Amino acid sequence: MGYKITAKENLSVIDFFMEVEAPHVARSWKPGQFIVLIVDEKGERVPMSVYYADKDTGRVGMFIRRHGVTTFKLWYEKQVGDELLSVAGPLGKPIEVKHYGNVVFAADAVCAQAECYATLKAMKEAGNYTIAIHSFETKDHVYPEKFLSKPVADEFYITTEDGSVGRKGHYLDVLKELIEQDKVDIVFAGGKLGSLKKLAELTRPYGIPTITTVRQIMVDGTGMCGSCRILYDGEVKFACRDGPMFDAHKVDWDDVIRRDSRFAEQQALARERYLAKLREKGVI
Ligand SMILES: Cc1cc2nc3c(=O)[nH]c(=O)nc-3n(C[C@H](O)[C@H](O)[C@H](O)COP(=O)(O)OP(=O)(O)OC[C@H]3O[C@@H](n4cnc5c(N)ncnc54)[C@H](O)[C@@H]3O)c2cc1C
Ligand code: FES
Incomplete structure (x- = not known):
């Protein structure tokens, strides 16, 4: 079973908002922790910060930059109602939430x-x-x-x-x-x-x-x-x-x-190839 995209909205010329159903994350996520998405069977694992995690609805919101192959795929190929292959988390250590002033x-x-x-x-x-x-x-x-x-x-x-x-x-x-x-x-x-x-x-x-x-x-x-x-x-x-x-x-x-920046060159190449394919198909 995949993880359904429940909302998606453009934020700016480079970033967008996406919400997914991931009750296991929403139940236990704490500020400071992140998640890792996999879009499909051929997908890379991409870490994402959490904007909110709602225990009641089981939904998790995030902001995503259209940056490379994975994030362009999320923007161009995945719409509300579609599913992601995996949403892993929460990962990492929470920050200490207490009274600081x-x-x-x-x-x-x-x-x-x-x-x-x-x-x-x-x-x-x-x-x-x-x-x-x-x-x-x-x-x-x-x-x-x-x-x-x-x-x-x-x-x-x-x-x-x-x-x-x-x-x-x-x-x-x-x-x-x-x-x-x-x-x-x-x-x-x-x-x-x-x-x-x-x-x-x-x-x-x-x-x-x-x-x-x-x-x-x-x-x-x-x-x-x-x-x-x-x-x-x-x-x-x-x-x-x-x-x-x-x-x-x-x-x-x-x-x-x-x-x-150690893989910047390879990522840029992959991004250009992917965008060229989208241009060929008339998507962009
Ligand atoms: C803890 C953490 C939180 C993050 N939160 C966000 C967020 O909220 N929104 C957002 O848009 N981006 C976030 N990022 C960066 C985001 O994960 C990368 O930009 C993304 O993996 C690259 O996407 P892409 O489309 O360029 O992927 P691709 O070019 O397809 O490459 C994906 C692969 O490269 C790795 N990778 C590439 N660049 C980075 C990077 N800068 N950081 C980490 N892994 C990378 C991924 O793990 C993955 O294996 C976060 C990174 C980390 C480490
Ligand atoms: S991502 Fe592998 S050790 Fe942190």
Whole structure:
């Protein structure tokens, strides 16, 4: 039996929302954990962050970037009512949800936009003052408001690099101001690895705890293959099993960034071949 797609909606020129029926995930998922999808018999295993997991309906929401073969397949070939071959999870370690005080979530890429809502919802329920910062490149990338974290944020910011929506700049600019106003007790973040490296350097001198998703290329997602290994506090850890969220001050970010792009060439080739096929068929 497969996993039925129950909703799908475009979010921007690059990202879309999808909801699937996966009661086993919805029952036990906690913020910080992720899932792994397989589209069909020939499909790769793709890790995805969770936007929400509803115990009552058994449905799980996620945000997906049209990035390579698998995610293009999800967008062009799978519609509401169709099924996915597999939805595995929840995988990884949950974050600690408790009272910290002022909790920020900073997001500048698709996975983090989902994690922002999921994390702040739990943190607000735990009695924290929550601050969401969603960063996008430009207005064409900004999601409809109903998909942003406003309902779970006491304070809410959008930035775009060109200032076409919200403040001009990046979450790092907003966060710097909030830190200078002494408004930040802990930062959670995810998204672009280069930004997370800068974030770690921003918060380190202030001693502000900073917990971030460390995205690495995953294969099995359970600690068996070694693909997602990272250097953490001088030790080898697996992002899928020991994370994916880690203390950003202890992560060797240069190593993480180098390893993340190791199959970029092969993925680009596969993507171009797939898109050429879609063009031939007149799909795009
Ligand atoms: C913990 C975690 C959470 C993520 N959450 C999201 C999310 O919410 N939304 C989203 O769009 N993307 C997310 N990603 C990235 C996403 O998994 C990759 O972009 C996706 O696997 C690549 O899809 P594709 O269409 O390019 O696949 P393909 O080119 O078909 O390649 C798929 C294969 O490559 C691996 N892979 C390729 N790139 C990555 C990558 N950057 N990270 C991890 N594995 C990769 C996959 O495991 C899979 O085996 C997440 C990654 C991780 C590790
Ligand atoms: S994905 Fe294989 S060890 Fe993490």
